[in-house]
Amino acid sequence: SQTIHQWPATLVQPVGSPLSLECTVEGTSNPNLYWYRQAAGRGLQLLFYSVGIGQISSEVPQNLSASRPQDRQFILSSKKLLLSDSGFYLCAWRLGNTIYFGEGSWLTVV
Amino acid sequence: GENVEQHPSTLSVQEGDSAVIKCTYSDSASNYFPWYKQELGKRPQLIIDIRSNVGEKKDQRIAVTLNKTAKHFSLHITETQPEDSAVYFCAPPPGAGKSTFGDGTTLTVKP
Numbered sequence: 668s669q670t671i672h673q674w675p676a677t678l679v680q681p682v683g684s685p686l687s688l689e690c691t692v693e694g695t696s697n698p699n700l701y702w703y704r705q706a707a708g709r710g711l712q713l714l715f716y717s718v719g720i721g722q723i724s725s726e727v728p729q730n731l732s733a734s735r736p737q738d739r740q741f742i743l744s745s746k747k748l749l750l751s752d753s754g755f756y757l758c759a760w761r762l763g764n765t766i767y768f769g770e771g772s773w774l775t776v777v
Numbered sequence: 778g779e780n781v782e783q784h785p786s787t788l789s790v791q792e793g794d795s796a797v798i799k800c801t802y803s804d805s806a807s808n809y810f811p812w813y814k815q816e817l818g819k820r821p822q823l824i825i826d827i828r829s830n831v832g833e834k835k836d837q838r839i840a841v842t843l844n845k846t847a848k849h850f851s852l853h854i855t856e857t858q859p860e861d862s863a864v865y866f867c868a869p870p871p872g873a874g875k876s877t878f879g880d881g882t883t884l885t886v887k888p
Contacts, residue, residue, distance in 0.1 A: 701876060710880040711821070711866065724875070757820060759876075764809045766868070766876055768820035 669694035673758045673769030680776055686731075686745040688772050690758030693739065699761040700741040702733055703768075706754045717741060748776045781869045783879030790857055791887050798882045800867035801849040810843060810850040813866040813878070821866055821878075825852070857886045 673690045680686060692698050702714040713726045715733035723733050730749060734742045741758060753776045758769040782801045790796050800810075811826035827834045827841045827850065834841050840853040854861055867879040 699876075708883075711878040713875070713877050716875055726875075761876060765811065765823050765826070766813075766821075768822070771820050 669760075669762065669767070671758060671760055671767055671769045673772055675772060676770065677773040678775070680748050680774065682750055682776055683747045686743070686748055686752070686774070688743040688756055688758070688774075690741045690743075690769055691739055692741075692760045695739070695760070695762070697738060700735065701759040701761070701766070702741065702743045703757045703759060704754045705757065711757070715743070748774075750776050752776050780877070781867055781879045783867050783882060785882060786880065787883045787885075789885045789887060792857060792859060794857055796852075796854045796857055796861070796884055796886075798852045798865050798867070798884070799849055800851070800879050801847075802869050803848065804869070805845075805848065807869060810841065811868050812839075812841060812852045813868065815864045815866065815881075817863070821864075854884075857884075859886050859888050862886045 815821040
């Protein structure tokens, strides 16, 4: 069966520091992969999606970037975090029409 | 890509009452309509979905109805319980790689 792993689960980072969130999917090949962000009490904002290795589509211009160095690995990065980057970050993959989410990463920028 | 409008943004009901959340879509070619539930601090999970060849689908206390003419689909929860309190999201059919969600409805079931 397919599983999705995302880490770290929580992190507190100072303003201006870098960020790296990682996500891996097991049990499938060439999945569509996604990064979403959810601010407190808000909806799911699609940040990036990828249909294959090295193929990244950005939905919202900001100081975040994404990379897909391997088929089942998706990384969200930032060189310098802003206070507004705080939120709940969710990696996800798609099987048919259904989206499956990782357990999420809580980021607090202080 | 497809966009949806989800209403209401918040909904408060008494335990045992029914709750209805509605999503309106624009692409008449859409053929798949899912609903996700996100409990506090957890990830969203699919709870029910419907395809365009049926008008209604039920799973115990939850149901989804589809009105293709009016281009909207609704989530119905009957006999609500406190554990139904969560944020509910509708999602349009994914486009070429892209998958977006409605803005979410925060449902509160008061005991």
